Amino acid sequence: MNTHFTLAGIHLQLKRWPTDTDFVNLQAWDAVDELLLSAALKRLASNQLSVSQPVLVLNDQFGALSCLLLARYPQLQLVHVSDSLVSQQACKANLQLNQLPTQQVQWLDSLAPLPDSFALVLMRIPRDHGYLAYQLNLLGAKLQHGDQLLVAARARDIHKNLLLLFHNTLGPTSASLTQRKCRYLQTSLATPRHAPQSDWPKSWPLEQTGLTLVNHANVFSGERLDIGARFFLQHLPTTEPEQRLVDLGCGNGVLGLSALVANPALQVLFSDESAMAVASAKLSVAQSLPALLEQCTFSQDDGLSQLADQSVDWVLCNPPFHQQDTITSHLARQMFHDAWRVLKPGGRLRIVANRHLPYGQQLSALFGGVRCLASQKKFVILESERRK
Ligand SMILES: C[S@@+](CC[C@H](N)C(=O)[O-])C[C@H]1O[C@@H](n2cnc3c(N)ncnc32)[C@H](O)[C@@H]1O
Structure with missing residues (x-):
């Protein structure tokens, strides 16, 4: 370089x-x-x-x-x-x-x-x-x-x-x-200018759920559900009461929020490197499930650098595929490594991935195995378990 x-x-x-x-x-x-x-x-x-x-x-x-x-x-x-x-x-x-x-x-x-x-x-x-x-x-x-x-x-x-x-x-x-x-x-600055108006954050209903998603301006898929996330919502894991789950690269929090609806006793960490994403996820939970806000934490972090080893049961991730203007797979790879580190033995990482991306091989090399849980024309749902 x-x-x-x-x-x-x-x-x-x-x-x-x-x-x-x-x-x-x-x-x-x-x-x-x-x-x-x-x-x-x-x-x-x-x-x-x-x-x-x-x-x-x-x-x-x-x-x-x-x-x-x-x-x-x-x-x-x-x-x-x-x-x-x-x-x-x-x-x-x-x-x-x-x-x-x-x-x-x-x-x-x-x-x-x-x-x-x-x-x-x-x-x-x-x-x-x-x-x-x-x-x-x-x-x-x-x-x-x-x-x-x-x-x-x-x-x-x-x-x-x-x-x-x-x-x-x-x-x-x-x-x-x-x-x-x-x-x-x-x-040339016009004087006087119109009073500035901001229509952010924006809220929209997540169809057929009664949930509201809230998005600040710079949040991924800010005005509608991402198609990868839509497929992921059909294949969320069944979690146990009081397990700990991480929504890694949470954006507006759609994955963690949906996992909470299925299991209201879950402890959820919403984590993202974008300040606006973390703030949006918090607003989404506050609007949709205010009674569960206390069992959620929100963290602006690069990957999961602030999270202790072997401390969670589940990581859900719809990985990013670009850094600023560059298409890249290194962020996803870093996230998979972080997920492996923070998962307890027996804990699992579940992701949605564009089917042409080599995430299956990467997960298999890192975790010693990967299962394809579902697939369609564009996406696959992959899961790996930390064995020890
Ligand atoms: C494809 S979006 C998924 C957002 C949301 N989970 C969804 O499914 O709609 C990927 C997210 O990863 C976040 N991200 C990118 N680089 C990151 C990093 N180094 N650490 C944590 N999050 C990161 C982005 O800000 C973005 O919100």
Whole structure:
């Protein structure tokens, strides 16, 4: 993996996260980071901006934006905003790797209020446009005339609807010409702007169950049931009273919640690396089964890193197949390892998987066996038991 990042005469070592993957050819930064950083360094150098005012960095993937800004301006007050715990951990690790200052970085998750004023905003456009609209609404409430907003994305992700979203939320917006397959946006803040409106979190009924699912903006399958999850719901395990079950990568909590309906004496941990997912799962349980909230715990975690070995009876998982923009199987593999570690002997991992993915072989190698419980055209339900 190339870890040597150089820009504007500054050399850094940057790693993706987690570091022990087979991402041999992938870097921890891309041309979008480079475009944003070049523009930001120009603005900061031109003395138009005061480095004593915070710089807001939204959706920094592995810390390239934050690390380079702090390498150039070690006194900078930087506010790092991310929904992803993994991105936050990557940024912290890369700051440490390059011996960069961390004490003046404020770490905010996606649900935290933004600071009242800032000198500059750097934003990578997130994959999910509901989440983008949510972030633009937050920014719209804070940005003032003269504030500087730098936004960039891959050229293929910038289109008419996206410009319209910026236009409607912040003001007239145009896109630059394409440079190295990326473009940045220029927005003139309209004054006055419409009062920001957020229609998140959204709630919808889970058909034929009486349950309500609640979703914040950046949650997987936020407005309807995922087709893999739908198949999984037909094949949930029969659990014993007071067993402990983990909904790993819980999203809005649909799997754990449904397991609780079948067995109201179950103890359930809802776990996800996304702040919005964990908050959504909690809202889903609070709305659908408020009396059972006390036997549920909610954790923002990378995999199950905070959970003790051999402590649970069941893990249910609809594994992720991409990290940010990259399709990958390493997250699923990491989750299977974590599941094996936290399961008691005799405990079981049950997953839904796209049938073309090699999860069966991976589970068989790790657990010493795997059973296919059900299959249809697109998905399979697989189960492995921890033997000792
Ligand atoms: C395919 S979605 C499944 C969501 C939900 N369980 C469902 O079935 O609708 C995968 C989930 O894994 C989460 N995830 C991705 N990487 C993770 C990690 N390293 N640790 C924990 N959760 C992760 C994502 O945020 C996402 O909510």
